[in-house]
Amino acid sequence: MPRPIIHKTPEAKLAAAREKRRSYYARDRILKNRRELRSSNSKESREARKFSRDLSKAVAKALRRDEDEDNLPECLRIVKEIKDEMLAKINDPCTFVHGILCAYVKNMPDNSSTKADISIIEMPMADIQKLLNRTTAAQDQILNFCGVLPEWHAADSVSRFLRTVLTYLEDIQFLVLYGGIPDLTLAHSMGELMYQKGTRI
Template sequence: MAPPVIYKTPAAKLQAERAKRRRYHEKHRDAILARRRQLRKDRNTRRDDEDHSDDNNQESIDTLPDCIAMVKLAKDDFMQHIKSPQTFVVGVLAKYTKSIPDTPGLHGDREIPTCAMSSIEDFLHRASRGQDGILRLCGISDEWRAADQVCRCMRDTIAMVEDIYCVTLGDRDSGLAEAHFLGVLLYQNYKG
């Protein structure tokens, strides 16, 4: 067995590695191409199955402008729906407090915060799809960071409503009143 070749420069080593890969590819070209064709065929079949099983008829996002447009539309719809995160959460809290009965021991309608969270999750899902497309197409970039800010605002809004919901579950309505009085609810400390 011959001793391994020791290269004097990194460029010579790189050139030797490229030559080795080229020789391997020339020798196994047919097998490599057959494998690629099979992978492409499997990927297309899987994509077709996903398209047929997709009940939402979600549009394809193959280009960066499509991804950016998806995030922008989700953001516009979100802002039209809530106006501002704190105002939206105050409105949810007001609806919940109006639903609290006068009889002690009963609690308000817990469906109010749940419905509020689910109404925002659709916007977040759409914006996240656009953000994932941006990440897939161009990695962490300025566009991805802008989309991340949009998604973060939506997640923060959901978290603020979820905070109210969790306080009502654990401490009942008296705990919610106490937390509001002490100023420890998330929306009271939100700096967005």
């Protein structure tokens, strides 16, 4: 059993008591931040599900004008295909990006002199960028054919969804490349990553 600390002066005893209180309140602050983060994450998850539902409704509304897909303009068919492919892969931007981050963290080597494989983040970014490029081209065609009508808004919903996911991943990539793992860890623990805040583009 360790010997109790004996303070020889009243000043030392007072300083030790202050340090003990400071440590207690710091721990209390950390626990409070964690509770707030959990609460905001559940709210973000509800918002992400609503965003996904609204996206599906917008595309369905635009495509409802002609139920026969063979008669749809080519650009609308492309947007519908991209939307289906996107929702099959992603569904919820925050959950998707969190999964990518977890995969990256699991890949971190025990030896701190080597870095984790950044391609775990960059490969999904490249896939999403390809989908976004196709969506943007189709959206431009829809604008030329229809103007800013429900068809264009449906394509814009798909485009914004993809840009949101891409921005979340770019946020993590930037921290990894320029701040390193300490900055990424600090931002994540404070709930400062864009996907944790549920920021929409």
